[in-house]
Amino acid sequence: MSVMQSALLLLSINLGMLWLLMRMPLGMRTLHVSRAFDCTPEALWNAMNPMGAHASWHHSVISSRQVEAGGNIVEQTYRHTDRNDAPLRRLLSIEPLAAIAANAHGFQSSVIDDSTLDASFWRDYRERRIIRPVAGGAVLEIDQTDRYRGLAFMIFRYVALRREMQALDGWLKTGTSEPQGYFEHPLVQVALAILSTLLLWPFIGLTTRGLMISTFLTVVIALHELGHMAAYRMFGHTSARMIFIPFLGGIAIGSRPYRSLFEVATCALMGSGMSAFLVPILILGHGFTENGILPAAADPPILVFLLILGAFNLLNLLPMQRFDGGQVLRQIFRTHRSQILASFLVTLCILSIGAAIGLPARYLVVGLLIFTLVSVIGGGSFKPRQKLDEMNGGERMLVSFGLYAAIAMHGYAVITAIDRLF
Numbered sequence: 001m002s003v004m005q006s007a008l009l010l011l012s013i014n015l016g017m018l019w020l021l022m023r024m025p026l027g028m029r030t031l032h033v034s035r036a037f038d039c040t041p042e043a044l045w046n047a048m049n050p051m052g053a054h055a056s057w058h059h060s061v062i063s064s065r066q067v068e069a070g071g072n073i074v075e076q077t078y079r080h081t082d083r084n085d086a087p088l089r090r091l092l093s094i095e096p097l098a099a100i101a102a103n104a105h106g107f108q109s110s111v112i113d114d115s116t117l118d119a120s121f122w123r124d125y126r127e128r129r130i131i132r133p134v135a136g137g138a139v140l141e142i143d144q145t146d147r148y149r150g151l152a153f154m155i156f157r158y159v160a161l162r163r164e165m166q167a168l169d170g171w172l173k174t175g176t177s178e179p180q181g182y183f184e185h186p187l188v189q190v191a192l193a194i195l196s197t198l199l200l201w202p203f204i205g206l207t208t209r210g211l212m213i214s215t216f217l218t219v220v221i222a223l224h225e226l227g228h229m230a231a232y233r234m235f236g237h238t239s240a241r242m243i244f245i246p247f248l249g250g251i252a253i254g255s256r257p258y259r260s261l262f263e264v265a266t267c268a269l270m271g272s273g274m275s276a277f278l279v280p281i282l283i284l285g286h287g288f289t290e291n292g293i294l295p296a297a298a299d300p301p302i303l304v305f306l307l308i309l310g311a312f313n314l315l316n317l318l319p320m321q322r323f324d325g326g327q328v329l330r331q332i333f334r335t336h337r338s339q340i341l342a343s344f345l346v347t348l349c350i351l352s353i354g355a356a357i358g359l360p361a362r363y364l365v366v367g368l369l370i371f372t373l374v375s376v377i378g379g380g381s382f383k384p385r386q387k388l389d390e391m392n393g394g395e396r397m398l399v400s401f402g403l404y405a406a407i408a409m410h411g412y413a414v415i416t417a418i419d420r421l422f
Contacts, residue, residue, distance in 0.1 A: 017248055020151060021248075023150050030144065033162060036138070041104075041131050044138045059178060089113075092110070107129060126144075127142070159181070196244055196247070197217075213304060216304060261391045272410065273402055282305060285298070310412075317346070317410070319339075319346045331399070332391070353415060
C-alpha cells in the first residue's frame with residue numbers, strides 16, 4: 001500500500017467514525033441499567049427520590065430541594081459550573097409512577113430548565129427510576145430515554161449511569177460518594193496513546209520507519225491537544241484535560257461552557273497555532289544538520305516530523321464541521337453565504353499547498369469541491385441557554401490573521417519537508 005493510499009484510507013476511517021459517533025441518526029433510544037443493593041428499599045428511595053432526605057448523596061450534587069412545598073418541581077444544583085462559573089442549576093418535573101407493583105417505589109422526571117443548555121436540548125429527555133424490594137435488599141432500575149444523533153453521547157450517558165451505580169454502592173456502604181472510573185486518568189490516556197500508535201503502525205508499514213512515523217503522529221496529536229488545553233487555561237478554565245481516541249486523535253475538554261465566539265474560535269485555533277511555533281525550531285534543527293552542528297543522521301527524522309506536523313494541522317484547518325478550521329470560520333463569519341465563500345478560499349489555499357508539492361491537479365479539483373461541499377453541511381451541536389458574546393472587529397481580525405498564519409506556517413512546513421525528503 002502506497003503512502004497516498006494509506007493516508008486516504010486513514011482519512012476515510014476517520015471521517016466514517018466521526019459520522020458514526022457524532023452524526024448518525026439513531027432516533028429515540030432508551031438506556032436501561034439495574035443493580036441490586038444491600039440496603040432497605042426505604043434507604044435507597046430516600047437517595048433516589050429528588051425530594052428525599054438524602055437526594056444530594058452524589059459527589060457532583062450540591063443540593064436537591066422542592067421549589068414549593070407540595071409541588072412537583074425540584075431544583076438541583078451541581079458542582080459543575082455554567083459559563084459564569086456559578087454552580088449549574090436544573091429544574092426537574094417529578095411525576096409518580098402508578099403502573100408499578102404495590103411494594104415498589106418509582107417516579108419519572110423531565111428537565112424543564114437548565115442554566116447551561118437551551119430547553120430544546122431536553123425536549124425528548126425522560127428518565128424513570130424504580131426501586132423494587134428483593135430478598136436481602138433492593139433493586140434499582142433506571143430507564144433513560146432521549147433522541148440521539150451519533151453514538152458518542154449515548155455511550156457517554158450509559159457510562160455515566162454505570163458510574164452512578166458504582167458511586168451509589170460506595171455511598172451506601174461508607175456514607176461517602178467518590179468519583180468512579182479510571183478512563184480520564186493520565187496513565188490510562190498514555191496507554192491509549194500507545195494503543196493508537198500501534199493501531200496506526202500497520203497502515204504505514206510494519207517496519208522501524210513505520211513505527212517512527214506512527215509515533216511521530218501520536219506526538220503531533222498530543223502537541224495539538226496541548227495547544228487547545230493551553231487556550232482553555234488562558235480563558236480562565238480551572239482545569240483542562242485530554243482524551244485520546246484511537247484513529248480519531250484526541251479531544252481537549254475545558255471545565256465550563258464557552259462565554260464568547262472569540263473564546264470558541266481561539267480555543268479551536270490554538271491547536272494548530274501552538275504547533276506552528278515548532279515549525280521554525282524544526283527548520284533550524286534541519287539547518288544545524290546541514291552545517292554539521294547536529295549529526296547528519298538526525299536530519300531525516302526531523303524532516304519527517306516536520307512533514308507530519310504540517311500535514312496533520314493543515315488537514316485539521318480544513319473548514320469542515322468537526323474540524324478546527326470549520327469551528328473558527330463559523331465564529332468569524334456569521335452568515336451562510338460568507339461561510340461558503342470563506343470555506344472555498346481556505347480550502348483553495350490548503351489545496352494550493354498540495355499543488356506546490358506536486359499532487360495531481362484532478363485530485364485537487366475534486367478535493368476542492370468535496371471539502372467545500374462538506375464544509376457547508378450543518379452539524380448538530382448543543383445549543384447554549386445564553387447567546388455567546390459576539391466578536392468585535394479587533395477580535396475578528398485577530399482570529400482571521402491567526403488562521404492565515406497557521407495555514408501559512410504549516411504549509412511552509414509541508415513544502416520544505418517534501419522538498420528536502422524527495
